[in-house]
Amino acid sequence: MLPYLSTVQPVRRIRYIIFLKDVLILALTTFGGPQVHLAMFYERLVQKRRYLTEDELLELNALGQVLPGPTSTQTITAIGFKIGGPNLAYITLLVWILPAVCIMTAAGMGIYYLEQHHLSLQFARFIQPMAVGFMVVAGYRIGQKVIKNQVSLALALIAVVVAYLFRSPFMTPIVIAVGGLTTALTYEKQKRMEKKPLRVQWSNFFLWLGVFVGAATLGAYTQSLPVRLFENFYRNGSFVFGGGQVLTPMLYNEFVAFKHYLSREEFLSGLGLVQAVPGPVFAFASYIGVLSMRDSGMHGQLWGSLVSTAGIFLPGTFLIFFVYRFWEQLKRYRVVRASLEGINAASTGLTAAAALALFEPMATHWSSVVVVVSTIAVLLYTKIPPYVLILVGLLTGVIL
Known part of the structure; x- marks a missing residue:
């Protein structure tokens, strides 16, 4: 029993790392809002990796639409929860939002810099x-x-x-x-x-x-x-x-x-x-x-x-x-x-x-x-x- 458990844990960790890498790829390549996001989630997470079925993805997306908040973010967070529980879900959220947040933070600081130096917008x-x-x-x-x-x-x-x-x-x-x-x-x-x-x-x-x-x-x-x-x-x-x-x-x-x-x-x-x-x-x-x-x-x-x-x-x-x-x-x-x-x-x-x-x-x-x-x-x-x-x-x- 113990050797089995010691083998399962590293396998799960590797699977979680691969999943987070997929999330990062999506975070860097998905443009166009929730409808486009859903299509790309389907292509990478369902068809390519088989983390979940098409019906499960559509159901989680429907849940995101029922609740207040960002639909595609809630969908991919729920997928992380389904695969690895709440801890993986929180990391999934961070990986998914980080590129866009960094870019828009830089954009805000850039706009302010231009205004301060009286440069044309x-x-x-x-x-x-x-x-x-x-x-x-x-x-x-x-x-x-x-x-x-x-x-x-x-x-x-x-x-x-x-x-x-x-x-x-x-x-x-x-x-x-x-x-x-x-x-x-x-x-x-x-x-x-x-x-x-x-x-x-x-x-x-x-x-x-x-x-x-x-x-x-x-x-x-x-x-x-x-x-x-x-x-x-x-x-x-x-x-x-x-x-x-x-x-x-x-x-x-x-x-x-x-x-x-x-x-x-x-x-x-x-x-x-x-x-x-x-x-x-x-x-x-x-x-x-x-x-x-x-x-x-x-x-x-x-x-x-x-x-x-x-x-x-x-x-x-x-x-x-x-x-x-x-x-x-x-x-x-x-x-x-x-x-x-x-x-x-x-x-x-x-x-x-x-x-x-x-x-x-x-x-x-x-x-x-x-x-x-x-x-x-x-x-x-x-x-x-x-x-x-x-x-x-x-x-x-x-x-x-």
Whole structure:
């Protein structure tokens, strides 16, 4: 028995190392958001390595879509949990987000350096309207999938109007909650499935809730900017359903329209740049964290990136660990499946409202309008990937 155990442990370690190497390769090569990420996960983790089956991958991805947080990040974290438990899952999370976080941290520090030395940012002038084009297409594609009837259409339109008129970060979770509750009332339309008693392990839920309350209390008491940044991102990460496209309007309302930590131009430049970065779109938080603490020097900027990154990624991680253990039972409840329809519809409306708010100042500049329309057309009618568009936009800006 002992020789067998001594043989199994090194084999497992080698398998875990190979898995983490695969995760790093994906982190460096996956562009284009959750849909593209899923395809690449399938190719490398299912077809090539056979860590799990296609059905298991789709199920874990569905779980990520049910929960607030970054879908592709939660999916690959759950795969790590499935293969090696919570310790491997945490390492998987770090390996997956590290390249994108480092790049966006450097981008934030670079933008600040250029501003401090009064150097022109005109090379990025095409990136800002392109970012609006990306948002419009993202909202359109989400809407095609989730708006299936008059109720979901009405919820999306109401979300657009409310989010556009009341640009407060506190309005976002309210809109999402109202959307979910509205369609939850129509649960009887869902197919009935045989239910089993839920066996819930509450530790990770209480960990999520404890950090949520603790960060809010500590931030209000100390008024420390790093603590408040962590709390702001933790709150946003706890309420964002639908991935990076929905996160963007939440961050714009919070840090540009409401708190003015970033200018609109800085926000759009970062939003465009993150489209050209592999890995999770949620790494945009690192960029915002740097510029939010621009007055604290390089050390403060790095600290801002760290707390913002931790704040945006931890809620989804805690919740995936919590729900993963009883997901098989939970998905059988009709009210859970029904609420997703309203959540997704409201999220579509939030994305459209953010695109409108960002486009509004550009409407009087014909060159920006042309770039927005051209970006939308290229994304809809060609197969050119977003990062190629961004690189072309940057190169054109440098030349002109």
